[in-house]
Amino acid sequence: MSSLTALAGPILAEPAQLLPARQQMAFTLMFHIIFVPIGVALPALMLIAEYKGLRRGDEVASRLARRWSHVAALTFAVGAASGTVLSFEMGLLWPGLTGRFGEVFGIPFAMEGVAFFLEAILMAVYIYGWRRLSPRAHFLLGLPIPFVALAGTFSIISANAWMNTPSGFTVAADGTITDIDPGAAIFTDALPYELAHFVPAAYMAAGFTVASVYVVGWLRGRRDRYHRLGILIPLTVAAIATPLQLVSGDLAAAGVLADQPAKFAAMEVVTEPGTHQPEILFGRYDSATNTVAGGVRIPGLDSWLAGGSTDTAVPGLSQFPADERPSNVNIVHWAFDVMVGIGTLLFLLVVWFAVAYWRRRDVPQSRPFLYAAAGAGVLTYVAIEAGWIVTEVGRQPWVVYGHLRTEDAVTRADGVWVSFTVIVLLYTVVGAATVAALRAMSRRWRRDDETPDDAVPYGPRPAVPR
Amino acid sequence: MSTADAVAVIIVLAMTLYACSGLADFGAGLWDLAAGGRAAGRQRRALIDAAVTPVWEVNHMWLIFMLILCWTAFGTAFAAIMTALFVPLTLAAVGIVLRGAGFAVRKDAARSGARHLAGWLFGAGALITPFCLGYTLGTLMTGGVAPGGTGPAPVTATAVLTGLLAVATGAFVAAGYLTAEAGRRGLPVLADWFRVRARIAGGAGLLAGVAALTALRFDQRRMFDLLVGRGWPLLALGVLALGATFWLAAPGRRRGLRPAAVTGVAALVCAWAVAQYPYLLPFGLTIEQGAGAPATMRWVLVWFAVAVLLVGPALVLAYTLDQRDRLAEES
Ligand code: HDD
Ligand code: HEM
Ligand code: HEM
Numbered sequence: 001m002s003s004l005t006a007l008a009g010p011i012l013a014e015p016a017q018l019l020p021a022r023q024q025m026a027f028t029l030m031f032h033i034i035f036v037p038i039g040v041a042l043p044a045l046m047l048i049a050e051y052k053g054l055r056r057g058d059e060v061a062s063r064l065a066r067r068w069s070h071v072a073a074l075t076f077a078v079g080a081a082s083g084t085v086l087s088f089e090m091g092l093l094w095p096g097l098t099g100r101f102g103e104v105f106g107i108p109f110a111m112e113g114v115a116f117f118l119e120a121i122l123m124a125v126y127i128y129g130w131r132r133l134s135p136r137a138h139f140l141l142g143l144p145i146p147f148v149a150l151a152g153t154f155s156i157i158s159a160n161a162w163m164n165t166p167s168g169f170t171v172a173a174d175g176t177i178t179d180i181d182p183g184a185a186i187f188t189d190a191l192p193y194e195l196a197h198f199v200p201a202a203y204m205a206a207g208f209t210v211a212s213v214y215v216v217g218w219l220r221g222r223r224d225r226y227h228r229l230g231i232l233i234p235l236t237v238a239a240i241a242t243p244l245q246l247v248s249g250d251l252a253a254a255g256v257l258a259d260q261p262a263k264f265a266a267m268e269v270v271t272e273p274g275t276h277q278p279e280i281l282f283g284r285y286d287s288a289t290n291t292v293a294g295g296v297r298i299p300g301l302d303s304w305l306a307g308g309s310t311d312t313a314v315p316g317l318s319q320f321p322a323d324e325r326p327s328n329v330n331i332v333h334w335a336f337d338v339m340v341g342i343g344t345l346l347f348l349l350v351v352w353f354a355v356a357y358w359r360r361r362d363v364p365q366s367r368p369f370l371y372a373a374a375g376a377g378v379l380t381y382v383a384i385e386a387g388w389i390v391t392e393v394g395r396q397p398w399v400v401y402g403h404l405r406t407e408d409a410v411t412r413a414d415g416v417w418v419s420f421t422v423i424v425l426l427y428t429v430v431g432a433a434t435v436a437a438l439r440a441m442s443r444r445w446r447r448d449d450e451t452p453d454d455a456v457p458y459g460p461r462p463a464v465p466r
Numbered sequence: 467m468s469t470a471d472a473v474a475v476i477i478v479l480a481m482t483l484y485a486c487s488g489l490a491d492f493g494a495g496l497w498d499l500a501a502g503g504r505a506a507g508r509q510r511r512a513l514i515d516a517a518v519t520p521v522w523e524v525n526h527m528w529l530i531f532m533l534i535l536c537w538t539a540f541g542t543a544f545a546a547i548m549t550a551l552f553v554p555l556t557l558a559a560v561g562i563v564l565r566g567a568g569f570a571v572r573k574d575a576a577r578s579g580a581r582h583l584a585g586w587l588f589g590a591g592a593l594i595t596p597f598c599l600g601y602t603l604g605t606l607m608t609g610g611v612a613p614g615g616t617g618p619a620p621v622t623a624t625a626v627l628t629g630l631l632a633v634a635t636g637a638f639v640a641a642g643y644l645t646a647e648a649g650r651r652g653l654p655v656l657a658d659w660f661r662v663r664a665r666i667a668g669g670a671g672l673l674a675g676v677a678a679l680t681a682l683r684f685d686q687r688r689m690f691d692l693l694v695g696r697g698w699p700l701l702a703l704g705v706l707a708l709g710a711t712f713w714l715a716a717p718g719r720r721r722g723l724r725p726a727a728v729t730g731v732a733a734l735v736c737a738w739a740v741a742q743y744p745y746l747l748p749f750g751l752t753i754e755q756g757a758g759a760p761a762t763m764r765w766v767l768v769w770f771a772v773a774v775l776l777v778g779p780a781l782v783l784a785y786t787l788d789q790r791d792r793l794a795e796e797s
Contacts, residue, residue: 080523081562084529089559091537091544106537106539106758107765110531114773122780413552413553
């Protein structure tokens, strides 16, 4: 609740709908994003396991592939329901955005819809094809799924990148929008670095999360081949993604510096523009005096990170008019530090894993490693949520950077507090039910190792008892 | 036909597909709710699960396409509708989450208590969403959504009755599909149970339809005249086809039931579309006035062609594999 009041502070003069609308959008997006990495990256993990099973006749790997496909189907379904809410919200909460700019940036959403449609169909074939399709045909039919998922990611990230670096239109003197070029709106400046940064994030999240489930089993003494593979396959994928993630994060930071200087200044809490900027870890920013209290300062590091030398000039918050600074610098800055901190920790974990694996060709035995790996899934999710907070809150007060302020986009309808409350309650129930269902699945699997494949939301007709 | 008209046709197509498939999923949810106690309802619920499980996700996509196309192609109208109908459309979204998540999760909820609760949630969503979507359509028809307006649309009898009509239509079509499905599987007792439900829902739907039409005459005379004037062949076709569905639900006859139901629902949606043409928001905003930039419209048309080329083969593949029994039924 304190974050609510913190957010309320600077925007009291704005429409009463703004605060609940932003809270609701943030809440529903942050819920939706939980299911996204699983939908994007779990299909790749299951195909790797299936391939292993096919090549080596490895029954254990095939069983993992099968079970992961069931998890992917369940989360895909919940992701679809929560994604539909987002589609409604684009109009319910932000009619000023879709009403005015829908014609500019709507196409990526339409492309995304097709990708999801294809993914849903292919997943159904995959899940219900386990028994009767030839193993080869089954594998080949599954092969497009990760690529279709990437196409969907591309589209949705393209829409978000457009909000950060809008292009493909001009605003005429009277405020109307002309020269609309949807093609140029798809490929904007922020797309390369946002996409390069999000895809590895999804693979990290899926990899670490799946691995951590089996690590917990391993810690409880279930040290069989099933758990070994369940750890090694996803952890290897995550280990490949993590260094890429750090590199692309650096690119993203450079991109933000060029494209959205105010966001960069908020991310790094730079108060005055200039060279030789210190890197400030955490600390408290006071918007009234434009100063930072507390925190750890590393001299020159911020400039060095931004441009490779401490002489690099970095924008500072004071150079922007007060009403064009992100409305909550502390949230953006803390979220950024949390993301980078977690990224660094996970990188160390991955190095540890690589060295240990290279020496023993097995799951590392060290207890501290296993405990860290058990927590890595949750940590990755925290980093993803934090990263999105940097992107979205850091863009404030703009919803379309430089062109449309969030308060001008928000709905004028009454009742947003009510809808926000209802949705929080609803999502709490749905989230709890999803977790319960996943746990029931896992219990069932532990009980009987041969699963009946009818417990998924897609596919042809399961039998009806007589 | 201008590109804007073509895009409007695509939206009506998505709406029609959604009305024939998604609406029936919600109807099935209602029958799930009304299937009776745990023991008595077990088999009915199993049939509903078996019939809806494979398709609801895909059925649901039409609604998403409709929403996205609306804001891409007709942003002003989309913003006006979403503002004027904030409450019903929020409820519709809530209902979709209840239905989608509750349904997906229920199959894995281990304890039967949780299963039962999920069933109730799913059922509640099945009532809310079609009602609210029908309500929205009814409000649109009465001219309750003004372009650029900021207040809520007035509540009209037409809107409420159209909401009820949507619920009843979904329930009717679902019961019809389920009768056919039970027949196909050789479960005559179940077929009888759904047949009776189809009759009840069909009667209720007829009443709601007549009442909605009457209310429309008082709420918005101009739209009423257009609907019965210009739209009458489609209205008649719709009523005939739905009547045929009613008749085809008799024991022993099950061929042709689905096509009849689909024709009926599609004809009703098209009757509305034809009556409302060329208005997006009757009678304040036409399709031409509300259309986005011509470049965007061309992109949407290209997108549509590509979508058909991609999704079509995938659907055919899934369907063929299913028909050849390559997608296994588990015992
Ligand atoms: C697995 C999670 C994860 C990890 C370990 C990191 N990030 Fe990140 N970051 C994301 C997950 C993420 C994200 C959730 O995926 C975001 C949100 C928007 C986006 O494109 O990626 C993001 C956004 C984001 C942005 C804002 C981009 C924009 O506003 O357009 C910057 C500048 C960085 N990141 C920088 C970094 C740096 C320098 C990292 C490491 C050392 C780092 N990130 C690690
Ligand atoms: C295509 C992708 C996305 C689009 C189109 C989008 C759109 C929006 C819109 C319209 C708003 C409200 C206006 C505003 O406050 O700026 C918003 C806010 C927000 N979004 Fe995104 N978003 C996307 C991705 C995400 C994701 C994946 C997350 C993460 C979980 C996220 C987190 C947030 C948050 C936290 C806010 C609230 C910002 C605030 O109130 O200060 N967004 N987004
Ligand atoms: C405003 C922002 C967003 C909107 C309107 C939105 C909309 C949707 C919709 C309508 C669906 C359901 C599709 C279906 O029925 O299959 C969906 C699912 C999905 N969305 Fe989002 N989405 C948003 C943000 C994001 C972001 C930022 C990502 C990140 C890449 C994302 C990735 C996915 C994925 C992968 C799915 C498939 C379900 C799953 O695998 O869990 N979405 N979204």
